[in-house]
Amino acid sequence: MVAPGTPDGARSAQAGRAPSGTGVSQPEPADPSAPLLRLRGIGKHFGPVQALTGIDLDIPAGQVTALVGDNGAGKTTLIKCIAGIWAPTDGQMLWNGRPVHLHSPRDATALGIATVYQDLALCDNLDIVQNMMLGHEPLRYGLLDEVTMELTAKQTLADLAVTTVRSVRQLVGSLSGGQRQSVAVAKAVMAEARLVVMDEPTAALGVSQTELVLSLITQLTSRGHGVIVISHNLNDVFDVADRIAVLYLGRLAAVGPVADFDRQSIVDLMTTGASTRTGNGSGSEPDPYRGFSANAEG
Ligand SMILES: Nc1ncnc2c1ncn2[C@@H]1O[C@H](COP(=O)(O)OP(=O)(O)OP(=O)(O)O)[C@@H](O)[C@H]1O
Ligand SMILES: [Mg+2]
Numbered sequence: 001m002v003a004p005g006t007p008d009g010a011r012s013a014q015a016g017r018a019p020s021g022t023g024v025s026q027p028e029p030a031d032p033s034a035p036l037l038r039l040r041g042i043g044k045h046f047g048p049v050q051a052l053t054g055i056d057l058d059i060p061a062g063q064v065t066a067l068v069g070d071n072g073a074g075k076t077t078l079i080k081c082i083a084g085i086w087a088p089t090d091g092q093m094l095w096n097g098r099p100v101h102l103h104s105p106r107d108a109t110a111l112g113i114a115t116v117y118q119d120l121a122l123c124d125n126l127d128i129v130q131n132m133m134l135g136h137e138p139l140r141y142g143l144l145d146e147v148t149m150e151l152t153a154k155q156t157l158a159d160l161a162v163t164t165v166r167s168v169r170q171l172v173g174s175l176s177g178g179q180r181q182s183v184a185v186a187k188a189v190m191a192e193a194r195l196v197v198m199d200e201p202t203a204a205l206g207v208s209q210t211e212l213v214l215s216l217i218t219q220l221t222s223r224g225h226g227v228i229v230i231s232h233n234l235n236d237v238f239d240v241a242d243r244i245a246v247l248y249l250g251r252l253a254a255v256g257p258v259a260d261f262d263r264q265s266i267v268d269l270m271t272t273g274a275s276t277r278t279g280n281g282s283g284s285e286p287d288p289y290r291g292f293s294a295n296a297e298g
Pocket of ligand 2: 075076077
């Protein structure tokens with residue numbers, strides 16, 4: 001839900017949602033220069049366990065932000081805050097420059113935030129079309145408009161250059177891991193997600209399926225969607241990320257454009273929270289939102 005008194009995008013985005021297609025109808029941002037999502041001072045504790053502390057992070061549209069960190073660093077907790085599953089115990093979230101308070105995943109969905117899990121959120125016993133349209137099926141004369149559903153699903157997959165699916169009438173239970181990811185992402189795109197959050201999308205995938213998912217992520221950003229991807233795989237991170245954010249023991253150890261990092265600096269940051277190798281000097285571009293910074297907050 002949205003903070004009282006803030007004429008925020010949650011409701012208006014929902015109201016403007018088209019039943020199908022990948023067009024996006026979002027209200028004008030409060031501040032056009034603001035990133036899609038801005039986190040300020042986000043903290044989350046579970047009883048005595050302080051999972052996140054003072055997270056300041058900007059997520060721009062049209063870019064992939066890779067979220068990396070060791071086991072227990074707080075990655076999943078952070079995206080669960082962004083997905084409306086956990087309410088942060090401290091800090092503020094701004095969507096297009098407007099303060100928002102998410103009380104449920106439904107609130108995040110209404111804003112245009114979709115979280116994609118590899119094995120969740122798809123129904124194995126339904127086909128691809130039924131899964132993609134679930135919850136916003138078009139009707140014609142009071143009946144499901146199967147023709148429009150199928151055409152829309154096919155078009156969305158084609159727009160995202162997903163070509164490995166043989167039939168959109170295939171049951172999702174029979175798809176490979178990479179194909180399932182593709183369907184889940186296409187579903188998020190159809191639901192007009194502006195920000196797609198992926199937790200370990202390639203963890204269980206083979207080489208060619210990983211390629212499929214990485215190219216899908218690139219497609220998303222070229223269409224203007226913001227993407228947050230959690231990955232333990234530094235190959236994937238360097239393949240696909242525009243920006244990297246490193247969490248260490250619940251704090252943001254560093255964030256900046258990918259060119260500011262190399263493998264060793266990421267490993268250092270993940271394992272000790274600091275690195276002496278601040279940048280590899282390979283033509284790093286200025287970050288419009290925030291430069292590389294060893295984070296000394298909190
Ligand atoms: N529901 C919960 N109750 C209590 N503690 C939790 C809960 N969820 C997470 N934590 C704690 O918060 C910290 C961060 O966990 P989180 O799952 O966010 O880590 P992660 O970076 O996603 O790790 P991994 O790479 O292993 O998935 C851990 O110390 C974890 O034990
Ligand atoms: Mg996790």
